[in-house]
Amino acid sequence: MISGGGQPGGQPLRSAIDAGDNDEILGKVYDSHMITRLLEYLSRVKKHLALGSTGVVIRTAANLVTPLIVALAINRIVDRDVDGLTTASLLYLGVLLVIWGAQYLETLYLSYAGQGILFHLRTRMFSHLQDLSMGFFDRNKVGKVMSRVQNDVGELGEFLDSGAFWAHRREIPGHRPRED
DSSP: OOOSOOSGGGOOOSSGGGGTTOHHHHOOSOOHHHHHHHHHHHHTTHHHHHHHHHHHHHHHHHHHHHHHHHHHHHHHHHTTOHHHHHHHHHHHHHHHHHHHHHHHHHHHHHHHHHHHHHHHHHHHHHHHHHHSOHHHHHHSOHHHHHHHHHHHHHHHHHIIIIIITTGGGGGSTTOOOOOO
C-alpha cells in the first residue's frame, strides 16, 4: 500500500493508479528494462523496419543526386545543347520517380512496423488485464485502469506515427523535416 495522503481527505493511496498525475510514484523517466522491452517489440517487425529503412536510404541518395542533375541541365542550357538538356530532363524525371517510389516504400513499411508494434502491445495488455485477479479490480478503479491503458497505447501510437520514425530526417544536414 502506497502512503502519502495523495487522495482528498488525507486517505492513503491504495495503488499507483490512484496516484493521479504524480510521476514520482508512477515511475522514472528512463528505465533500461523498458528499452529492452521496446527492442523486443522492434525485433518482431524487423523485416518491415529493414524495408522502410531501405526506402529512407534510397530516397536520401536520390535527393542528393537531384542538385547535380539540375546543374547538368543548367550547363546544357548555357551550351545550347538540346539533346543534353533532354537527357538531363529525363534523368531528373527518373530520379523523381525513384524518390516517389522510395518514399512510398518508406511510408508503407514503417507504418506497418508501427501498427504491428501497437497490435502486439494491445494484445499483450489485454491478455495481462485478463490474467489479473478480481482483487486487483476491487482495489483499483476500473475506469482509471482502462483509461490509463487506452491513453498509454494512444500516446505510443502517436509517438510511432509522428516522432520515432520521422526523427531520422532531422539528422541529415541541410534536410528540412516534412511539415504535416
